[in-house]
Amino acid sequence: MKKWSVMLSVLLVLTLVLAACGGKKEPAAGAGNNSGSKAAAKTVRLGIFKNVTHAPGYVALEQGLFKKYWGENVKVDVTAFDNGSDFSTALATDQIDLGFVGPGPSTNQFLKSKNFRIISGSNNGGAVLVAGKDSGINSVKELAGKTVAIPTKGSTNEISLRLLLQQNNLKVTTDKTGVQIIARAPADTLIAMRQKEIDATLIPEPWGTQMEQEGIGKIITPWDQIPPNNGNYPLTILVASDKFLKDNRELAKGAIKANADAIDFIKKNPEKAYEQVNNQLKALSGKGMDTSLIKAALSHLNLTTDVDKAAIEEMAKVSIDAGYIKDVKKEDLDLSKFLDLSLLNEVKQGK
Structure with missing residues (x-):
């Protein structure tokens, strides 16, 4: 009887242990829980010039339009550049994700690296x-x-x-x-x-x-x-790296919307825009500008999201003649892959 008693006791203990192990299941990978935790924060690296011809980007930053379309969980890391060559190199070497630049230096760099695209216009002339x-x-x-x-x-x-x-x-x-x-x-x-x-x-x-x-x-x-x-030629365009476009197309679309909203605001509220542009100019360059100068500058800009491919090609041919673009003949120039306006078209269609 003692032997049976001992065996029953052992079986009882094993049953309780197995029940305890099977009764507590781990949540499946990716399953939600009640902790209320947010998605991991993300940083988007934005480049811009210390120049009033980049006014739509300034207004978009001042009004928080990028965060409006990207969400509060996305941090905007702004780098201010003095020229397009430095900007384009930074974009091609994954130091920034997207931003505002001129077509001249960006075209030169694209034909070397072929790893970023024009996704919208911002300003013509100025x-x-x-x-x-x-x-x-x-x-x-x-x-x-x-x-x-x-x-x-x-x-x-x-x-x-x-x-x-x-x-x-x-x-x-x-x-x-x-x-x-x-x-x-x-x-x-x-x-x-x-x-x-x-x-x-x-x-x-x-x-x-x-x-x-x-x-x-x-x-x-x-x-x-x-x-x-x-x-009426592109002076300021919005460009993004291929990597950013591949992984973050909705964020890229948000940037296009922010740029478009800022253009619309400047056209409808020029007096308010002067102060907003000046605020960002101070933040980026450490020095503001007389309002009359900002007013004069904005009156000499044709703000638009449209991109004139023919004008960019014409300017690229000048760069070839000047020796800035090497190993490309004017008759072989192909910038079709430099422009990806699919997201801009979606924004214009209200998508």
Whole structure:
């Protein structure tokens, strides 16, 4: 009897242990629970210039439009750039995910890396040709033998300048037989103009207006006469890396919506937009700008989400002639993969 008693006791213990193990099930992988935990936070790295021609991006940041479409769980990490070459390199090397840039340097970089796309327009035009007040220059033809500054080599502004010179049968040279082009950041160009170290500059607004207001320069070619298309050419576009588009198409669509909303706001509320642009300019560059200059700049911009592929191709051919795009012949140029406007079209259709 003792033996049976012991065996029954052992069986009873084993039964209780097995019941305990089977009675408590682990939640299936990915199953929800009542902890209320949120999805892991995400950071989107946005690039933008310290320039008023990027006004839609400024307003979108100031009004929190990116977070509106991305959600509160997405952090916006903003990097401010001085020129398109640095921006395009950062985008191609996965230092930023998307942002605002000019077509000149971004096209040059795309043809090298082929790993990012244009997803929307933002602003057409906004650059002017300014000559020194005492330079004696009153027309483009009088730039022969003179020195003209542009923000950076290969920039959209340099491409416009080269087209303008071509229209007037002027050549770019390194001596006084033609027009000499030098690169200076806009702030440095302002100083150079004050000190009469340059004869002229093709520069984005509001720098041209500032030179004119200071009495050191005069605008000899207004923004709506700058080629191509008399000012109606892409100066600021929204681009995104292939990796970001593959993994975050809804976030990319949200950025397009934020840009479009900001454009709409600026057009309907220009007076309010001046302050918002200035707030972001202070945050990004550490220095604000007189409201009259911001007003002048915005009046010289054609804000639009549309993208003129033909104009970008025309500018790319100028870059090929200038030697900025190598190993590509003009007749072989193909930028069809550089533009992915599918998300923009969805936004326009209300999707």
